[in-house]
Amino acid sequence: MLRKKIIKNRKKLTDKPKITIKKDIVAPLQTVKGMRDILPEDWRYWDFILERAKKLCQAYGYRQIETPILEETSLFSRSVGEATDIVEKEMYSFYSKSRENLSLRPEATAGIARAYLKNGMANWPQPVKLFYFGAMFRYEKPQAGRHREFWQIGYETLNDPSSVLDAQVIQLAFKIFEKIGLKNLTIQINSIGCPECRPEYQKLLKDYYRNKTNRICLNCRNRFAKNPLRLLDCKEEKCIQIINGAPQSIDHLCSECHNHFKEILEYLDELELPYTLNPFLVRGLDYYTKTVFEICPETGPFAGLALGGGGRYDELIKILGGEETPSLGYSMGVERTVQEMKNQNISVPPLFTPKVFLTQLGESARKKSLKIFQDLTEANIKTGESFGRGSIKSQLKVADKLGVKLALILGQKEAIDKVIIIRDMKTGMQEIVRLDKVIDEIKKRLKNI
RNA sequence: GUGGGCGUAGCUCAAUUGGUUAGAGUCCUAGGUUGUGGUCCUAGUUGUUGGGGGUUCGAGUCCCCUCGCUCACCCCA
Numbered sequence: 175m176l177r178k179k180i181i182k183n184r185k186k187l188t189d190k191p192k193i194t195i196k197k198d199i200v201a202p203l204q205t206v207k208g209m210r211d212i213l214p215e216d217w218r219y220w221d222f223i224l225e226r227a228k229k230l231c232q233a234y235g236y237r238q239i240e241t242p243i244l245e246e247t248s249l250f251s252r253s254v255g256e257a258t259d260i261v262e263k264e265m266y267s268f269y270s271k272s273r274e275n276l277s278l279r280p281e282a283t284a285g286i287a288r289a290y291l292k293n294g295m296a297n298w299p300q301p302v303k304l305f306y307f308g309a310m311f312r313y314e315k316p317q318a319g320r321h322r323e324f325w326q327i328g329y330e331t332l333n334d335p336s337s338v339l340d341a342q343v344i345q346l347a348f349k350i351f352e353k354i355g356l357k358n359l360t361i362q363i364n365s366i367g368c369p370e371c372r373p374e375y376q377k378l379l380k381d382y383y384r385n386k387t388n389r390i391c392l393n394c395r396n397r398f399a400k401n402p403l404r405l406l407d408c409k410e411e412k413c414i415q416i417i418n419g420a421p422q423s424i425d426h427l428c429s430e431c432h433n434h435f436k437e438i439l440e441y442l443d444e445l446e447l448p449y450t451l452n453p454f455l456v457r458g459l460d461y462y463t464k465t466v467f468e469i470c471p472e473t474g475p476f477a478g479l480a481l482g483g484g485g486r487y488d489e490l491i492k493i494l495g496g497e498e499t500p501s502l503g504y505s506m507g508v509e510r511t512v513q514e515m516k517n518q519n520i521s522v523p524p525l526f527t528p529k530v531f532l533t534q535l536g537e538s539a540r541k542k543s544l545k546i547f548q549d550l551t552e553a554n555i556k557t558g559e560s561f562g563r564g565s566i567k568s569q570l571k572v573a574d575k576l577g578v579k580l581a582l583i584l585g586q587k588e589a590i591d592k593v594i595i596i597r598d599m600k601t602g603m604q605e606i607v608r609l610d611k612v613i614d615e616i617k618k619r620l621k622n623i
Numbered sequence: 624g625u626g627g628g629c630g631u632a633g634c635u636c637a638a639u640u641g642g643u644u645a646g647a648g649u650c651c652u653a654g655g656u657u658g659u660g661g662u663c664c665u666a667g668u669u670g671u672u673g674g675g676g677g678u679u680c681g682a683g684u685c686c687c688c689u690c691g692c693u694c695a696c697c698c699c700a
Contacts, residue, residue: 204673204691259698263624281700310700315624317694326700393697409696458698468700480700507700535658568653570660585658599660 208314208322214525219512220325222522224307226353227327227506234346236305236329241285243309247277253284253490255460257400264312278311281459283487283503286330291496295332301339301501305329307508319479319510328484328505332491335500337434340465340486341441347469347482347504348447354511355520358474359481361442361449363467364424365435366403366456369489371428372463376402378421386416406454422453431464438465461487465502474517481514482506528558529580529620531573535566536586543584546594546609553613555620573599579623580616 205211212220228238251261266278279285286304289295295302307327316322329346331339344361351359367375379402387395390405390413397404406417427435442449449467457466466485470478484504491499515522530550534543540561550557560572566583573581583595583604594612596619597604607615 207691264698312699314698315696316692317696320699324700328700404698407698482700505700510700533659565653566658567660572660574660581660583659587658595659597659602659604659 206322208316210321210323216512218522218525219515220508221525223354223508223511223515224327227350228305228307230346230350230353231305231329234303234329234342236303239286239289239304239306240308241279241282241289241306243279243311244276245279245285245288247275249284249288249494250277250280252493253287253461254281258458258460260312260458264314266311266313280312281310282306282308282326282328282505283330283459283461283490286503287332287487287490287494287496287501290332290491290499291494296497296499300332301334302332303329304332319476319507319513321509325508326505327508328482328503330501330503332501333499335488337437338441340434340438340502341445343484343502343504344438344442344447344449344467345445347484347506350506351469351481351511354515356471356481356511356514356518358472358518359448359469360472361447361467361469362452362455363438363442363449363465364452364455365427365431365464366423366462366466367427367431368463371426371431372403372423375421375423375426378426379403379405382420383416390416403456404458406456407458417454424451424453434464457483457485461490461493463488469506471514471517474514476510476514476517479510480507481510526556528556528576528578530555530616531558531569531576531578531581532584533559533566533569533573533581534561534584535564536589539584539586539589542589546582546584546612549613550616553617555613555616580619582612582616 231238247265247267250265254260256262260280265280268276270276286306290302305328307325309323309325311323313322314320327350329343331343344363348359348361366372380398383390383398383402383405387398390398391408391410394405394408394410394413397408403423405413406420408414408417424435439449439451455466455468457468462485464486466483468480468483470476470480482504484502486500486502488498488500491497491501532543532547532550534540543559543561547557547559558573558576558578560569563569563572566585570581578599581597581599583597585595588594588606592609593606594609595604595606596612596615598619
């Protein structure tokens with residue numbers, strides 16, 4: 175039955191070389207909601223960003239790591255926090271065939287913290303500095319700058335409590351955007367304290383809200399009970415008024431957190447980085463302590479939307495069962511950064527721009543052209559081709575579209591005589607050269623153009 | 624999860640407001656005498672009008688459901 179089908183399909187293919195999609199044969203052509211193809215045109219941007227980010231990360235001492243996309247669900251619920259939106263409603267969780275409770279990673283830090291413990295990185299020279307690039311998954315409603323599969327570039331500095339590293343992490347984050355060419359960015363920063371001082375502050379906050387619960391939104395009433403820090407994040411008119419009068423975490427830090435934060439700001443001043451103190455920045459991941467920060471455009475369609483964010487998580491590795499390992503990290507959204515580049519009209523070069531195009535006519539010429547193409551490529555000459563085409567006309571058309579400087583023409587006659595025609599695409603001048611001299615000749619000409 | 628806008632060819636859009644066989648530009652492919660690109664000319668391919676149901680003699684057009692896209696909220700990168 176199946177075989178018959180295959181033969182039938184094959185027959186169809188030979189009858190009709192044109193590619194058409196029969197909707198009744200090929201089932202789903204749509205991507206899953208919130209997922210999308212990243213096409214070559216966009217990859218120009220991705221490559222541009224990746225290349226620069228990677229170089230900078232390496233220059234700042236970070237080494238690349240890739241952790242699994244799938245982890246045990248409990249890793250995320252324990253580290254990101256049971257009561258966070260991410261864990262509560264945004265994870266792609268399911269049971270495997272052997273009844274393991276697994277989740278697609280909604281963020282990268284938890285996996286890296288796990289990797290730190292699993293691979294005994296505590297025995298490496300400290301701090302351990304790692305960077306990554308990969309897809310994250312969150313089951314959210316897609317909108318501008320937000321997809322269910324989204325890519326992040328990020329880095330983590332594990333096991334160092336010094337404030338100078340907080341500043342360096344921010345410095346690098348800003349530097350990456352700068353190197354990509356983005357302008358008008360600002361850093362929002364806050365400190366949300368540590369287990370020493372935060373409970374006290376939370377108590378103050380709750381005391382402040384206690385007689386106001388009837389004046390806040392439904393969401394906030396929930397937050398009041400479950401996650402009081404997030405009260406500060408609300409954007410509802412009536413809640414904002416209350417937030418403005420609320421006690422602020424930076425006024426109630428313990429002396430250690432206070433000094434830590436003060437030092438960071440001094441470093442940032444020294445670096446002349448544009449930051450704004452935002453006492454209402456709390457971020458939705460429970461593992462953060464002390465420093466939290468975000469980087470956003472000041473103007474344009476993404477004004478106020480974080481292109482990247484991070485902070486310190488001194489307790490995380492302890493929560494996962496390790497020793498006290500004060501750490502911090504940052505991650506940036508690739509899609510958002512690409513979009514912001516477009517918003518700011520930053521153009522990027524095409525990934526591949528051949529300088530030379532090899533055309534061939536006739537069977538024996540075509541046979542030789544594969545080898546010639548290989549020789550050209552090995553000599554680092556960027557070469558285009560369209561071997562599937564027969565006529566010289568259509569091949570030169572392609573050459574023209576690619577914008578090459580020179581076209582090489584190898585016909586039957588040339589193949590026999592062991593020569594090739596070099597055509598200057600601008601002037602139309604042609605010259606016949608010996609095949610064994612062609613590489614030198616091309617190099618010479620490309621230099622002169 | 625809640626609310627708004629939108630789904631017609633790969634892309635950008637038409638279709639006299641319910642009336643024959645759904646068109647145009649662009650893109651792509653091939654040709655314009657047998658071996659030479661850009662401009663120009665000619666020809667060709669492409670659609671279950673997102674899907675399903677209903678009203679009607681008749682639906683791309685009206686109604687219902689559904690899916691998707693998109694924007695905002697929530698939250699985050």
